[in-house]
Amino acid sequence: MAYIILWIIQLLLIPLFSPLCVGIIRKIKARMQNRQGASIFQPYKDLWKLLHKDEVISQDASWVFRFAPFVVFGATLAAAAGIPTVTILMAQSFTSDIIVFIGVLAVGTFFLALAGMDTGSAFGGFGSSREMTISALAEGGLMFSLLALAFLAETTNLFGIAEAMASSVFALASLLPIGLAFGGFFIALLAETARFPFDNPATHLELTMIHEAMILEYSGKRLALMEWASANKLMIFMTLGASVFFPFGIDFSLSAVGITMGMLAWGVKIFVFCCAIAILESSMAKLRFFRLPDLLLISFILSVVAIGLIIA
Amino acid sequence: MALNNVKKYIPQGYNARVSGNAAFFEVPMGEIVQVVLSFAKLEQMQLKIITASDERKEQRCFKIFYIFGIPKEHLFIIPFIRLEGTEEFPSVAPGIHEAWNYERKIAAFFGLKPVGHPDSRRLMLHENWPDNLYPLRKDFPWNSRPAHANGKGYAFEKIEGEGVYEIPVGPIHAGIIEPGHFRFNVAGEEILLLEARLGYTHKGTEKLFETLPLQDKVRLSEKISGDSSFSHSLAFCQAVEILAGIKAPDRSAFLRVVYAELERLSNHFGDIAFIMLDTGFNFGGAHGARLREMTMRIADRLTGSRFLRGVNAIGGVTKDIASQEQEWLLRELKHIEKDFSEVISIAQESESLLNRLKKTGVLSQETALAHGVVGVPRRALGMPIDARIQYPYAAYADLDKEIALAEGGDVYARFLVRVKEVHTSCNLIKQALERIPQGKILTEGGNISLQKEEMIISIVEGWRGEIVHVVSTDSHGQIARVDVRDPSFLNWAALGHAGPGNIVPDFPLINKSFNLSYSGNDL
Numbered sequence: 001m002a003y004i005i006l007w008i009i010q011l012l013l014i015p016l017f018s019p020l021c022v023g024i025i026r027k028i029k030a031r032m033q034n035r036q037g038a039s040i041f042q043p044y045k046d047l048w049k050l051l052h053k054d055e056v057i058s059q060d061a062s063w064v065f066r067f068a069p070f071v072v073f074g075a076t077l078a079a080a081a082g083i084p085t086v087t088i089l090m091a092q093s094f095t096s097d098i099i100v101f102i103g104v105l106a107v108g109t110f111f112l113a114l115a116g117m118d119t120g121s122a123f124g125g126f127g128s129s130r131e132m133t134i135s136a137l138a139e140g141g142l143m144f145s146l147l148a149l150a151f152l153a154e155t156t157n158l159f160g161i162a163e164a165m166a167s168s169v170f171a172l173a174s175l176l177p178i179g180l181a182f183g184g185f186f187i188a189l190l191a192e193t194a195r196f197p198f199d200n201p202a203t204h205l206e207l208t209m210i211h212e213a214m215i216l217e218y219s220g221k222r223l224a225l226m227e228w229a230s231a232n233k234l235m236i237f238m239t240l241g242a243s244v245f246f247p248f249g250i251d252f253s254l255s256a257v258g259i260t261m262g263m264l265a266w267g268v269k270i271f272v273f274c275c276a277i278a279i280l281e282s283s284m285a286k287l288r289f290f291r292l293p294d295l296l297l298i299s300f301i302l303s304v305v306a307i308g309l310i311i312a
Numbered sequence: 313m314a315l316n317n318v319k320k321y322i323p324q325g326y327n328a329r330v331s332g333n334a335a336f337f338e339v340p341m342g343e344i345v346q347v348v349l350s351f352a353k354l355e356q357m358q359l360k361i362i363t364a365s366d367e368r369k370e371q372r373c374f375k376i377f378y379i380f381g382i383p384k385e386h387l388f389i390i391p392f393i394r395l396e397g398t399e400e401f402p403s404v405a406p407g408i409h410e411a412w413n414y415e416r417k418i419a420a421f422f423g424l425k426p427v428g429h430p431d432s433r434r435l436m437l438h439e440n441w442p443d444n445l446y447p448l449r450k451d452f453p454w455n456s457r458p459a460h461a462n463g464k465g466y467a468f469e470k471i472e473g474e475g476v477y478e479i480p481v482g483p484i485h486a487g488i489i490e491p492g493h494f495r496f497n498v499a500g501e502e503i504l505l506l507e508a509r510l511g512y513t514h515k516g517t518e519k520l521f522e523t524l525p526l527q528d529k530v531r532l533s534e535k536i537s538g539d540s541s542f543s544h545s546l547a548f549c550q551a552v553e554i555l556a557g558i559k560a561p562d563r564s565a566f567l568r569v570v571y572a573e574l575e576r577l578s579n580h581f582g583d584i585a586f587i588m589l590d591t592g593f594n595f596g597g598a599h600g601a602r603l604r605e606m607t608m609r610i611a612d613r614l615t616g617s618r619f620l621r622g623v624n625a626i627g628g629v630t631k632d633i634a635s636q637e638q639e640w641l642l643r644e645l646k647h648i649e650k651d652f653s654e655v656i657s658i659a660q661e662s663e664s665l666l667n668r669l670k671k672t673g674v675l676s677q678e679t680a681l682a683h684g685v686v687g688v689p690r691r692a693l694g695m696p697i698d699a700r701i702q703y704p705y706a707a708y709a710d711l712d713k714e715i716a717l718a719e720g721g722d723v724y725a726r727f728l729v730r731v732k733e734v735h736t737s738c739n740l741i742k743q744a745l746e747r748i749p750q751g752k753i754l755t756e757g758g759n760i761s762l763q764k765e766e767m768i769i770s771i772v773e774g775w776r777g778e779i780v781h782v783v784s785t786d787s788h789g790q791i792a793r794v795d796v797r798d799p800s801f802l803n804w805a806a807l808g809h810a811g812p813g814n815i816v817p818d819f820p821l822i823n824k825s826f827n828l829s830y831s832g833n834d835l
Binding site for chain 1: 597
């Protein structure tokens with residue numbers, strides 16, 4: 001019973017705090033541009049506003065368009081349920097398997113791309129084709145970076161990996177492959193969550209958009225779900241990175257103190273990730289679209305080298 | 313003196329009427345193509361504008377003027393044709409590509425048909441505008457609303473083939489910008505063909521120039537393109553001053569330089585900011601916007617208008633800069649220029665930014681020449697063109713200035729030209745304030761009476777490029793026609809050629825590096 005309650009709490013943490021992350025990143029970016037910036041709680045207000053608005057749905061839209069926001073949002077919740085956040089529990093559960101985790105996210109991406117094309121607008125099609133190009137290439141880096149850890153921990157369960165990473169002290173030699181795998185993972189994170197240098201979440205230029213182009217036709221409640229889902233996705237990737245690569249402070253005891261410490265550690269780690277993303281986005285320009293595959297290839301190669309080092 | 317200078321350019325057998333620095337001569341319809349082509353081949357002649365006028369009431373004819381300028385000598389050679397009892401004229405567009413849109417504009421607004429023109433689609437006026445209604449004819453009822461017409465759609469150019477598809481973009485865009493429609497033909501992400509269709513901000517400016525009272529005409533000229541308020545009103549006021557025989561006081565000529573350069577500064581800062589922002593380089597975007605705001609606040613403090621509106625008047629300027637304000641302005645400028653240099657040096661160290669700017673949106677020299685591209689994109693090809701030197705006005709002849717040039721014709725070259733011009737503008741303001749004489753700033757003329765049946769060409773180098781105003785009067789000394797040529801009119805036609813070969817996500821950046829005016833083009 002306690003397990004189930006904890007599991008639900010852990011699951012809810014992601015959608016509850018994901019808009020805050022987006023707000024924090026925007027605030028840091030604003031400050032780095034000498035601007036005051038909106039409150040870090042603004043994304044919550046935006047979601048609240050959108051949830052109370054009417055929708056405009058194209059008459060050419062099919063069920064895919066209407067249905068997709070729920071699938072996309074649901075996929076992020078399902079993925080959130082499978083990743084270690086503050087405590088290590090249900091280490092035996094199959095939903096936290098690497099392959100399942102990536103597959104669940106892919107379902108969301110798939111429906112997002114379908115929804116982009118559904119209304120037949122030129123920008124939606126653009127967004128979908130670009131998103132598919134990028135996510136097909138990003139998946140390799142993501143998969144292999146996590147596999148590197150899986151080889152090290154000898155399990156493909158994410159909780160198991162986090163546990164192994166936290167408990168066993170690896171030889172100093174394995175720090176290098178872990179570092180390389182993290183490099184590969186971080187590049188894949190930026191690609192999957194539509195951040196710089198892949199996509200510009202703040203742009204108004206419809207011709208340059210990737211993620212935003214796909215959801216351009218959405219409004220009102222469905223737009224709120226889409227926005228929330230993309231915030232969730234960002235949070236999921238940051239949490240995953242924090243928990244499997246830097247599992248400091250994760251709770252094993254299931255005690256109140258342990259869980260509180262786990263949450264604190266989680267918060268600090270997520271904040272560091274937010275800062276890293278904000279600094280990156282403030283200091284560089286977006287890459288030219290056709291250079292993105294090169295970067296994703298680097299992610300893949302880093303991960304493969306990491307695996308090679310671990311196996312050898 | 314002027315007479316002899318002009319004479320050598322007039323082909324034998326024509327009688328020229330010389331007035332001021334312009335020579336007019338009538339050419340029979342059958343010979344005009346030959347005359348214009350021979351002028352266009354001469355290197356020292358630049359086609360400035362082709363304009364028409366409806367003089368059916370006084371002379372029972374339409375006239376079409378082909379205005380050529382001779383830089384440095386600051387002369388204008390103007391062959392014209394008379395269309396009596398006909399509404400057709402021979403097109404020069406097959407020989408001179410630059411004439412293409414001038415003739416289309418005459419066709420749309422005067423209903424005169426350029427015979428032999430390869431493009432019969434109507435420019436600017438859309439399908440909802442009735443056929444056979446020509447707004448710049450004198451008998452057009454300007455204050456009535458024409459019936460809504462349902463014309464056939466516009467035939468965009470098209471490329472067909474496997475995997476090639478069309479993307480319509482606009483006229484409403486995701487950002488807060490002016491409306492314009494772009495039609496892309498793409499294969500995957502690569503642009504094969506790009507065509508812009510404009511006219512969404514057509515507001516009858518040229519017709520209004522014929523109807524409004526003189527003081528309102530000055531205000532109207534400020535509204536041609538809001539970001540070039542000062543340059544456009546300067547061009548108009550200069551033309552009227554010549555027509556009225558008023559000489560603006562020397563002090564006002566120097567003040568005009570200061571204000572015109574302030575306008576250039578704030579717009580260049582804005583453009584530099586947006587070019588960087590469009591690549592996602594937020595640092596540069598934020599600081600460029602900050603510098604633009606600082607410059608606009610200077611304009612506001614000096615004149616009461618961030619856009620320098622209400623400053624130009626016929627006979628000078630209305631706002632003086634007192635000597636302590638001059639010192640303050642110089643201090644501020646020094647500060648801004650230092651800030652700007654720091655921002656640019658940081659930007660130029662960003663590999664990711666330079667990679668986006670270089671080799672993007674290359675405009676070839678050949679295309680630029682064919683379309684008569686002016687201003688920043690032309691200078692970004694290393695071709696010196698600058699009305700401040702070639703057709704000096706205000707106090708520019710008394711100031712030292714170099715033309716800012718860059719090589720390559722890509723986005724980065726246009727970016728660099730702007731960066732260099734920021735420094736020349738600061739320098740020009742400094743020089744102007746050092747040499748400014750004391751005295752009046754406005755010649756109060758009482759009743760302004762204009763020369764009769766005269767045509768004046770006034771050129772100003774706006775921050776986008778060369779602005780041309782052609783102001784003509786009728787036999788009563790009333791302004792009968794004002795033709796405005798914003799630099800955007802020429803550069804829009806060339807923009808489409810900078811697109812192909814690039815990928816679609818780079819187009820906004822290319823567009824921003826030109827930053828053309830929709831309002832100034834659509835009039």
